[in-house]
Amino acid sequence: MTESEIFDWLRQVQHPAQGDKDIVELGIVDSVDILDGAICVTLAFPKRPDPLKNYLVGAAQAAIYRNAPAGTPVEVKTIVKDPVKPAPKGIQFNLEQLREVRHIVGIASGKGGVGKSTVTVNLAVALARQGFRVGVADADVYGPSIPTMTGTEDVQIEMYGEDENDNLFVPVEKYGVKWLSVGHVSAAGQALIWRGPMASTALKQIILQTLWGPLDFLLIDMPPGTGDIHISLIGDVPMSGAVIVTTPQTVALADVLRGVNMFRNPQVQKPIFGLVENMSWFTPAAHPDEKYYLFGQGGGARMASQLDIPFLGQIPLVQDIREGADDGTPVALLDRPDSQAFRDIASALAASV
Numbered sequence: 621m622t623e624s625e626i627f628d629w630l631r632q633v634q635h636p637a638q639g640d641k642d643i644v645e646l647g648i649v650d651s652v653d654i655l656d657g658a659i660c661v662t663l664a665f666p667k668r669p670d671p672l673k674n675y676l677v678g679a680a681q682a683a684i685y686r687n688a689p690a691g692t693p694v695e696v697k698t699i700v701k702d703p704v705k706p707a708p709k710g711i712q713f714n715l716e717q718l719r720e721v722r723h724i725v726g727i728a729s730g731k732g733g734v735g736k737s738t739v740t741v742n743l744a745v746a747l748a749r750q751g752f753r754v755g756v757a758d759a760d761v762y763g764p765s766i767p768t769m770t771g772t773e774d775v776q777i778e779m780y781g782e783d784e785n786d787n788l789f790v791p792v793e794k795y796g797v798k799w800l801s802v803g804h805v806s807a808a809g810q811a812l813i814w815r816g817p818m819a820s821t822a823l824k825q826i827i828l829q830t831l832w833g834p835l836d837f838l839l840i841d842m843p844p845g846t847g848d849i850h851i852s853l854i855g856d857v858p859m860s861g862a863v864i865v866t867t868p869q870t871v872a873l874a875d876v877l878r879g880v881n882m883f884r885n886p887q888v889q890k891p892i893f894g895l896v897e898n899m900s901w902f903t904p905a906a907h908p909d910e911k912y913y914l915f916g917q918g919g920g921a922r923m924a925s926q927l928d929i930p931f932l933g934q935i936p937l938v939q940d941i942r943e944g945a946d947d948g949t950p951v952a953l954l955d956r957p958d959s960q961a962f963r964d965i966a967s968a969l970a971a972s973v
């Protein structure tokens with residue numbers, strides 16, 4: 621039994637979320653030692669939690685037990701270590717790839733979980749169906765959801781260009797929209813995407829290092845919250861303005877103010893194209909004519925008028941919208957009453973911009 625044999629055994633463990641690359645190839649196996657006949661393996665996981673960490677530890681143990689002589693003691697440890705190479709000095713972004721993009725619209729919210737990604741995806745599809753050329757950049761580095769919502773999790777992102785340091789991502793085309801997510805890229809070109817001060821660089825790459833071509837709208841699904849990443853993003857990407865998504869509750873409305881202020885701060889001063897109220901009422905599938913205002917009525921419209929921003933419309937809470945998001949077929953693709961809301965909001969946004 622040698623260390624290199626053990627490495628070979630560990631190559632049998634594939635990472636299901638990384639295009640089935642094995643853990644050795646992905647740099648997860650940090651070290652392998654044989655100490656007094658016992659096997660000690662250290663797996664390194666990035667600070668960004670990998671939901672499959674426990675699975676991979678178990679699978680690594682199993683691979684060793686399968687191959688090692690019976691009775692060999694095995695210890696698999698984990699450490700936190702980013703398998704990231706430091707940023708090459710002088711990585712420069714330029715705005716060349718956005719030259720042919722007419723309007724860059726950030727989709728933001730003060731708070732997470734209000735349906736920002738759902739709105740982004742359906743708005744993009746609705747705009748495309750109205751004849752606009754649309755792209756979507758999923759800038760949510762920690763919880764990218766666009767791949768699932770568009771059924772493109774398994775797509776291999778292509779790269780464009782000769783020079784390794786000058787490569788561009790080619791966005792995925794589906795439903796008449798060009799999509800690119802941190803989720804698409806972390807499987808395909810990990811080294812490329814994660815170099816540099818991680819989060820902020822990665823999401824700028826998604827936006828600035830991508831072959832968007834001519835677009836009428838580039839929608840940016842911003843990460844939840846209103847932190848430094850946001851300020852840096854708004855500072856470095858020439859956004860035309862923002863759409864703020866909220867739910868009708870009073871707490872959510874307090875968050876709206878934070879979202880709005882992020883774009884209105886004196887250093888940034890971007891227009892807010894409007895407020896979208898999501899989950900405005902609940903309509904049960906079996907009773908399409910009924911509306912239940914679970915979180916109260918009129919909150920979004922009131923807040924929009926207080927903040928002096930356009931109110932773009934309301935979206936009901938319906939099961940089909942959630943199912944469409946989960947199975948990758950946005951409801952805005954269909955002509956149904958619940959997708960009408962997205963079409964109306966798309967028209968209102970185009971008018972506001």
Ligand SMILES: Nc1ncnc2c1ncn2[C@@H]1O[C@H](COP(=O)(O)OP(=O)(O)OP(=O)(O)O)[C@@H](O)[C@H]1O
Pocket residue numbers: 729731732733734735736737738739760763765844898899935936937938939941942943945946
């Ligand atoms: N109008 C709606 N009707 C039914 N379900 C919805 C609706 N809007 C969003 N959802 C569901 O609510 C959940 C959260 O939505 P989504 O992921 O779009 O929120 P988010 O604001 O992007 O969240 P995060 O802050 O985590 O990025 C998802 O399961 C989505 O399918």
Ligand SMILES: [Mg+2]
Pocket residue numbers: 736737738760763765841
């Ligand atoms: Mg989201």
